[in-house]
Amino acid sequence: MKMIYTPKCLTVALLAVVAIAGCKKDFLEKPPLSAITDANFYKTDDQVLAATSLLYSKVWFSYNDKASFALGDIRGGTLFYPWSGDFRAQVLFTTTGDNGQVTAAWNAFFTVIAQSNLFLYNIERYGGADVTESVKKQAIAEARFMRALAYRYLVMNWGPVPIIENNFEDLYDTSITRNTISSVWRFITREMRAAAEDLPASSTMEGRLTKWSAEGMLARFYLTRAGVESSGGVRNQQFLDSAKYYAQEVITQSGKSLLSDYDDLFIYPYDNNNESLFELEWVFTGGTGTYGLGNSVIDQISPNTDLALNNWGGGYSATWWLLAQYDGFSLQSDGSLKGRTLDQRLKATFLLPGFEYDEILSTSTGTAYIAPASSGTDYNAANVKKYLVGTSNLTGLAATQNYPQDTYMMRLAEMYLVYAEAAIGNEGSTTDATAIEYFNAVHTRAGLPAYEVSGTGGQGPLTLDEVYSERFKEFAMESMAWYDMISLQYWDPEKAYSMLSAQDRGLFLVSPDVMPDPSEWTFVKTSWFTERYASVSSGNFYLPIPNTELSKAPNLLKDPVDYP
Numbered sequence: 383m384k385m386i387y388t389p390k391c392l393t394v395a396l397l398a399v400v401a402i403a404g405c406k407k408d409f410l411e412k413p414p415l416s417a418i419t420d421a422n423f424y425k426t427d428d429q430v431l432a433a434t435s436l437l438y439s440k441v442w443f444s445y446n447d448k449a450s451f452a453l454g455d456i457r458g459g460t461l462f463y464p465w466s467g468d469f470r471a472q473v474l475f476t477t478t479g480d481n482g483q484v485t486a487a488w489n490a491f492f493t494v495i496a497q498s499n500l501f502l503y504n505i506e507r508y509g510g511a512d513v514t515e516s517v518k519k520q521a522i523a524e525a526r527f528m529r530a531l532a533y534r535y536l537v538m539n540w541g542p543v544p545i546i547e548n549n550f551e552d553l554y555d556t557s558i559t560r561n562t563i564s565s566v567w568r569f570i571t572r573e574m575r576a577a578a579e580d581l582p583a584s585s586t587m588e589g590r591l592t593k594w595s596a597e598g599m600l601a602r603f604y605l606t607r608a609g610v611e612s613s614g615g616v617r618n619q620q621f622l623d624s625a626k627y628y629a630q631e632v633i634t635q636s637g638k639s640l641l642s643d644y645d646d647l648f649i650y651p652y653d654n655n656n657e658s659l660f661e662l663e664w665v666f667t668g669g670t671g672t673y674g675l676g677n678s679v680i681d682q683i684s685p686n687t688d689l690a691l692n693n694w695g696g697g698y699s700a701t702w703w704l705l706a707q708y709d710g711f712s713l714q715s716d717g718s719l720k721g722r723t724l725d726q727r728l729k730a731t732f733l734l735p736g737f738e739y740d741e742i743l744s745t746s747t748g749t750a751y752i753a754p755a756s757s758g759t760d761y762n763a764a765n766v767k768k769y770l771v772g773t774s775n776l777t778g779l780a781a782t783q784n785y786p787q788d789t790y791m792m793r794l795a796e797m798y799l800v801y802a803e804a805a806i807g808n809e810g811s812t813t814d815a816t817a818i819e820y821f822n823a824v825h826t827r828a829g830l831p832a833y834e835v836s837g838t839g840g841q842g843p844l845t846l847d848e849v850y851s852e853r854f855k856e857f858a859m860e861s862m863a864w865y866d867m868i869s870l871q872y873w874d875p876e877k878a879y880s881m882l883s884a885q886d887r888g889l890f891l892v893s894p895d896v897m898p899d900p901s902e903w904t905f906v907k908t909s910w911f912t913e914r915y916a917s918v919s920s921g922n923f924y925l926p927i928p929n930t931e932l933s934k935a936p937n938l939l940k941d942p943v944d945y946p
Contacts, residue, residue, distance in 0.1 A: 425509075427512075430505065434501060445486065445535075447678045447679055447682065449486045453472065454864045460854055461698055462700075463697050464889050475923075487535070488928050491535050494528055494529065498528045498532070502522060519580040523581045527574065527577040530569075533569070534603065541942075544561060544938070559943060560940070567610050570603065571607065579593075581595065604625040608621035608873070609869055610872045645729075647790075648768055650772075652788075653788040664676050675784075677784075680770065687745060687773060689771075702886040703884075703887065704858060705719065705728075710722050711903075711905075720903070732765065734892060735754060735755035737752070737753040739751045752898055761908040803849045806845070818844055821849065867882060879923065882916060887914060888914030889908035
């Protein structure tokens with residue numbers, strides 16, 4: 383059973399979050415003690431676990447809603463939006479401090495931090511004698527895990543940010559300013575190591591964090607920190623080795639395994655399967671006063687009502703740049719892209735005309751849903767499919783902006799590719815047998831032939847560019863691409879800027895050769911759409927701090943200092 387609490391229990395735990403959401407949005411926001419319930423709430427194991435349960439959902443809501451893909455996929459280059467507004471600014475790297483998704487993400491991450499700090503404050507002061515030591519340790523570790531992860535997003539998107547460990551003590555401290563990138567990474571690595579020590583090896587309730595969730599994050603953290611602590615373009619070898627160590631620990635010791643079929647990762651119900659290391663836990667309750675407990679991003683990305691209850695996402699599409707990376711599509715002499723791919727991840731992630739989904743029934747015909755061919759003559763889109771499980775599978779289980787399916791925050795597949803990248807390290811390529819094995823575990827699961835280093839048809843040593851391309855395809859629409867680019871920028875900024883600036887993010891027309899059952903597709907760039915590329919540099923790479931925040935906290939303009 384999924385980690386769900388009864389409405390009564392949720393209402394008690396929700397009070398603190400609602401109080402935060404209703405106050406001013408500044409990062410030093412003081413959670414009002416009077417709204418957290420009385421001190422009797424933290425007296426049993428169930429109450430303590432109820433208090434941390436919303437760290438898995440409600441506090442992440444504003445990030446998950448739209449900012450997740452606006453930053454992770456649009457800014458990263460796997461998704462684009464062709465028209466004006468907040469999302470187009472992410473496409474073109476023209477984001478300002480008034481951008482709605484910038485503000486939403488900033489507020490969400492500091493809400494996660496404030497709620498985590500609040501729990502840590504309360505459990506130490508009000509934790510009763512009947513709370514078992516194991517539950518107290520687990521709950522504290524959960525709060526530290528969430529706080530560290532929120533800071534990971536903050537430091538990667540905005541660079542130097544202020545570290546706040548106690549919202550009560552720090553509220554009126556006028557000397558608080560931003561902390562340096564390297565010291566933020568030191569802090570969150572320390573926090574995640576502590577979480578790994580105290581989280582249980584197996585989940586105490588479906589969806590709860592385990593030590594493997596934290597060790598997976600440590601693999602991710604150390605791979606990035608190797609770039610943060612680079613020198614002259616050479617990544618820190620100790621941290622690369624740590625990334626390999628933790629990735630292999632999770633792969634070999636966690637009991638987790640890759641699902642045999644990539645499609646199954648997104649066929650409902652997929653929540654908390656054996657490949658998942660951490661998910662945001664959403665639930666459709668159907669009651670009043672519980673907005674924010676269900677998954678709202680589903681409506682935001684859905685292009686039609688066969689896939690979800692609303693069709694708000696028709697403007698989003700896979701980029702030409704990403705589509706060109708799928709094996710089987712080749713560039714033609716006239717500049718078009720043509721072919722078919724064996725890569726099963728494309729069909730699971732994006733809709734091409736003629737793709738058929740047996741697990742989803744069309745609301746009009748009652749037969750298997752087939753992605754329609756567009757009537758457009760010079761542009762259409764490869765709309766989003768991932769996370770859209772079909773309205774036929776959600777009867778009575780969902781409402782507008784209120785869906786039950788979870789959001790992946792980390793899958794085991796990432797550990798395989800972390801290991802491969804860390805093995806490549808500073809060499810540019812590798813023939814390491816374990817790295818090739820792990821890369822192929824992900825690659826062949828997608829339906830592609832194994833990567834061979836030597837022999838007939840050998841492709842040579844595995845390169846960093848090949849691992850990056852694999853990550854882009856594996857995790858498209860899982861809010862990952864942008865953070866891969868930031869990790870690269872830490873140690874090779876010019877390559878990161880060059881890659882982002884070379885991504886074709888413009889309109890195109892995709893046409894199947896026949897309908898139904900097409901055997902290949904042709905992609906033709908829309909001739910009149912000339913704004914196809916962003917110009918990325920150090921001047922526009924990081925996100926601007928929201929203007930509303932700067933007006934309240936002018937110290938954020940000061941030079942950053944190390945966090946002690």
